[in-house]
Amino acid sequence: MTIENTQSSNTANAATTKSQTTPEVETTSSPKITEEQPQLEDLAEDAIISDASETDPSPEENTTTSLMSESEAAQLLIELSDAQERAAKFSEEKKLIYEQLMRRQAEFENFRKRVERERTEVNLQAKANVVIELLPVLDNLERALESAPKGDEVLFENILTGVKLIHRQFLDVLIGLGLSPIKAMGEAFDPHIHEAVTTEANNELPENTVIAELQKGYKLGEKLLRPAMVKVSVRG
Amino acid sequence: MGKVIGIDLGTTNCCVAVMEGGVTQIIPNKEGGRTTPSVVGFTDKGERLVGQIAKRQAITNAANTVFAVKRLIGRKYNSPEVQRAKESSPYEITESANGDARVRIQTRDYSPPEVSAIILQRLKSAAEDFLGDEVDEAIITVPAYFDDFQRQATKDAGKIAGLNVQRIINEPTAAALAYGLGKRASEKVAVYDLGGGTFDISILEMNDGVFEVLSTCGDSFLGGEDFDQRIIDWLIDEFRNETNIDLRQDRLALQRLKEAAERAKCELSNTMEATINLPFISADTSGPKHLNKALSRNRFEDLVADLVERTVEPCQKALWDARLKQGDIDKVLLVGGQTRSPIVQRRVEQLFGRAPSAEINPDEVVAMGASIQGGVLLGEVKDLVLLDVIPLSLGIETRGGVFTKIIDRNATLPIKKSLVFTTVADNQSTVEVHVLQGEREIATHNRSLAKFELVGIAPAPRGVPQIEVSFEINVDGIVEVSARDKMTGLEQAMKISPSSGLSPDEIYRLIEEAKANEEADKQQKEILLLKNRLEGLLQNTQRSFSEFGWMLSVNEQESVRNTLMVAKEAMASDDIGMIKQNLAELEKIGRIITDAMFSGAAGGLGPGGGM
Numbered sequence: 001m002t003i004e005n006t007q008s009s010n011t012a013n014a015a016t017t018k019s020q021t022t023p024e025v026e027t028t029s030s031p032k033i034t035e036e037q038p039q040l041e042d043l044a045e046d047a048i049i050s051d052a053s054e055t056d057p058s059p060e061e062n063t064t065t066s067l068m069s070e071s072e073a074a075q076l077l078i079e080l081s082d083a084q085e086r087a088a089k090f091s092e093e094k095k096l097i098y099e100q101l102m103r104r105q106a107e108f109e110n111f112r113k114r115v116e117r118e119r120t121e122v123n124l125q126a127k128a129n130v131v132i133e134l135l136p137v138l139d140n141l142e143r144a145l146e147s148a149p150k151g152d153e154v155l156f157e158n159i160l161t162g163v164k165l166i167h168r169q170f171l172d173v174l175i176g177l178g179l180s181p182i183k184a185m186g187e188a189f190d191p192h193i194h195e196a197v198t199t200e201a202n203n204e205l206p207e208n209t210v211i212a213e214l215q216k217g218y219k220l221g222e223k224l225l226r227p228a229m230v231k232v233s234v235r236g
Numbered sequence: 237m238g239k240v241i242g243i244d245l246g247t248t249n250c251c252v253a254v255m256e257g258g259v260t261q262i263i264p265n266k267e268g269g270r271t272t273p274s275v276v277g278f279t280d281k282g283e284r285l286v287g288q289i290a291k292r293q294a295i296t297n298a299a300n301t302v303f304a305v306k307r308l309i310g311r312k313y314n315s316p317e318v319q320r321a322k323e324s325s326p327y328e329i330t331e332s333a334n335g336d337a338r339v340r341i342q343t344r345d346y347s348p349p350e351v352s353a354i355i356l357q358r359l360k361s362a363a364e365d366f367l368g369d370e371v372d373e374a375i376i377t378v379p380a381y382f383d384d385f386q387r388q389a390t391k392d393a394g395k396i397a398g399l400n401v402q403r404i405i406n407e408p409t410a411a412a413l414a415y416g417l418g419k420r421a422s423e424k425v426a427v428y429d430l431g432g433g434t435f436d437i438s439i440l441e442m443n444d445g446v447f448e449v450l451s452t453c454g455d456s457f458l459g460g461e462d463f464d465q466r467i468i469d470w471l472i473d474e475f476r477n478e479t480n481i482d483l484r485q486d487r488l489a490l491q492r493l494k495e496a497a498e499r500a501k502c503e504l505s506n507t508m509e510a511t512i513n514l515p516f517i518s519a520d521t522s523g524p525k526h527l528n529k530a531l532s533r534n535r536f537e538d539l540v541a542d543l544v545e546r547t548v549e550p551c552q553k554a555l556w557d558a559r560l561k562q563g564d565i566d567k568v569l570l571v572g573g574q575t576r577s578p579i580v581q582r583r584v585e586q587l588f589g590r591a592p593s594a595e596i597n598p599d600e601v602v603a604m605g606a607s608i609q610g611g612v613l614l615g616e617v618k619d620l621v622l623l624d625v626i627p628l629s630l631g632i633e634t635r636g637g638v639f640t641k642i643i644d645r646n647a648t649l650p651i652k653k654s655l656v657f658t659t660v661a662d663n664q665s666t667v668e669v670h671v672l673q674g675e676r677e678i679a680t681h682n683r684s685l686a687k688f689e690l691v692g693i694a695p696a697p698r699g700v701p702q703i704e705v706s707f708e709i710n711v712d713g714i715v716e717v718s719a720r721d722k723m724t725g726l727e728q729a730m731k732i733s734p735s736s737g738l739s740p741d742e743i744y745r746l747i748e749e750a751k752a753n754e755e756a757d758k759q760q761k762e763i764l765l766l767k768n769r770l771e772g773l774l775q776n777t778q779r780s781f782s783e784f785g786w787m788l789s790v791n792e793q794e795s796v797r798n799t800l801m802v803a804k805e806a807m808a809s810d811d812i813g814m815i816k817q818n819l820a821e822l823e824k825i826g827r828i829i830t831d832a833m834f835s836g837a838a839g840g841l842g843p844g845g846g847m
Binding site: 196234 | 366492
């Protein structure tokens with residue numbers, strides 16, 4: 001873990017310097033060439049001087065060879081400087097690519113860990129998406145039961161009991177999926193799980209106590225599906 | 237340097253994105269949301285709540301819950317914008333010693349950057365959780381019309397939150413980046429941004445990586461929430477006509493209506509009709525009442541037509557200010573959730589004579605663009621350079637209170653420019669150089685940046701002295717202004733660093749404070765975790781004690797009871813040390829009980845085994 005982290009930050013650091021210099025790549029690389037050039041020129045002079053000393057004994061033949069070698073040397077020197085320039089460019093490029101690779105590597109490691117983490121969440125999320133759509137149905141079923149009049153007819157009573165059983169069955173299915181209601185009534189108001197929609201003056205209960213639950217809140221496992229909609233006490 | 241995150245710090249909602257492997261990704265907050273409401277709540281226990289959670293407690297704590305602090309950032313208390321925000325703010329807005337707007341929370345004054353920093357800190361920590369790595373670098377977007385003060389204040393907010401703000405970029409520019417624009421030469425783009433509570437229209441011109449803002453206009457009090465309200469009002473009216481019951485008096489009913497209205501509005505973006513079904517919404521003597529309404533798209537469009545019309549004039553004005561005609565716009569981009577409504581898209585098409593682009597989620601497009609800019613800085617994105625431009629013109633006040641521009645807005649930085657001025661009176665020995673920023677002709681309508689005097693001008697008839705005023709802005713946006721009497725060579729100069737009204741010392745103090753708060757948050761989290769463990773252990777121990785307690789000696793039973801009681805009390809405290817100690821104690825007695833269980837069991841089995 002630690003190694004990975006330092007690695008990623010290291011490479012990232014290097015990347016900063018790089019990104020800052022990118023616009024000036026040409027200017028930064030050209031000084032290098034000028035630095036190397038004096039050496040090349042020295043070499044060239046040496047070559048010419050030594051050629052000249054050798055030419056002394058037999059001038060005829062050697063003039064041509066010396067001319068040849070001079071132009072050849074010049075040609076070679078140009079090639080050499082070209083090659084060096086290219087090598088410098090390649091090593092610069094290699095450095096860049098390496099840095100980018102290291103950064104990608106670190107990024108991929110973190111990504112892999114995240115995917116791992118998310119995979120467990122995806123399942124829960126899929127379930128949550130379905131259950132959350134079913135909650136209004138549950139709410140309305142409960143509203144219906146609550147507003148049912150105290151019936152005196154046996155038939156009505158029987159139907160009502162049946163609907164109550166359906167409600168119980170529906171709730172059991174949801175609980176089986178991991179649904180649990182949130183405690184609200186009489187609890188201290190907690191915005192992490194409660195949503196205050198109204199307040200009421202009340203000096204008997206401590207401030208910020210839930211004094212009415214207007215709509216039930218639910219969790220799926222540890223995940224909050226919907227906060228409980230509540231009325232909260234305030235100082236009168 | 238790790239990742240650079242892109243942050244859309246909006247008036248009503250924020251969104252964060254990051255570029256990973258060349259692809260932008262939205263970073264969800266800890267509650268799982270892809271956007272976070274820009275709301276901060278300060279509880280009397282000293283907690284700072286952010287986002288959805290802050291919103292849920294707003295009604296119980298209205299005076300200490302800050303909404304839409306973006307309307308105040310980098311502004312003076314006396315400015316019309318702040319005065320207007322004051323009217324609709326349930327929290328108190330005050331004036332600081334230097335005239336800036338402040339927010340008063342429980343007797344303490346907070347600068348708007350501090351409040352924004354609390355949001356940013358939360359976004360940063362969500363990003364760190366998501367990426368599994370530290371995040372220190374960010375790009376933050378601001379509206380195109382923000383001046384240097386507002387930009388600097390936004391930057392300071394980032395700094396206080398522990399973020400190094402690499403760039404502040406314009407929201408419309410970010411949207412254009414997200415759409416991959418800016419690579420071709422000369423494109424003119426209109427960005428139509430209808431968010432939760434504000435409307436902005438910006439006309440941009442892009443030229444080889446330089447994004448110029450040609451004009452901006454808007455309505456800072458118009459947004460999606462107004463559209464929802466129209467549906468709610470309609471439902472309430474319909475219901476009253478049918479039942480004579482006024483739902484406005486019923487908080488629960490209103491809440492249900494609000495959710496249903498928003499849902500219907502979203503549905504109507506894709507369907508021709510939405511059903512709003514709210515059984516048992518109310519009741520009277522005759523029994524329960526249900527609300528069941530079908531809202532057709534046509535009806536909805538009638539309800540909101542005037543709201544959409546209100547965006548037309550700002551658009552026409554923006555075109556006019558940019559000296560463009562309808563057909564000159566090459567591309568129209570939609571930003572903000574409300575632009576999903578077909579009526580908005582149709583009107584925009586009519587206005588600009590071109591179908592708008594809406595392929596990218598309009599709630600996320602700005603954050604995505606900001607993260608692309610982050611990718612540019614990291615070298616992940618290659619074929620794009622974004623050059624910094626000066627957002628508003630700079631100049632000085634001249635005779636008659638006229639504002640004379642010296643550097644025009646959208647000039648690419650760095651830049652240096654000068655103009656020669658002269659005296660207005662005979663033998664005038666001093667001139668005052670009043671530096672301002674803005675686009676208005678009258679100096680006082682612009683933002684004053686600095687004032688200084690050039691003294692000792694040689695006596696001369698008016699109009700003769702030649703005073704050269706030079707402006708130089710470096711790449712960091714620091715402005716240097718100098719005035720030089722060409723005859724005497726006398727010179728006076730001053731540096732104007734963009735300032736948010738907070739001094740470096742103050743910013744330093746705020747950074748330390750924010751860190752301390754982050755520490756406190758972490759501690760809070762630890763306490764919570766420990767308490768959860770304690771609660772679990774307490775329950776287990778209680779259970780096993782009630783089952784197997786009889787196996788213990790009387791003394792042991794007594795000590796277990798005591799430990800359990802003390803532990804129960806510890807549940808109510810926030811003292812880490814005490815909680816930890818109780819955890820250890822409980823573990824100890826847990827072992828005693830287990831030991832007793834085993835020895836008891838062994839003893840009980842003994843004789844049985846012997847049989």
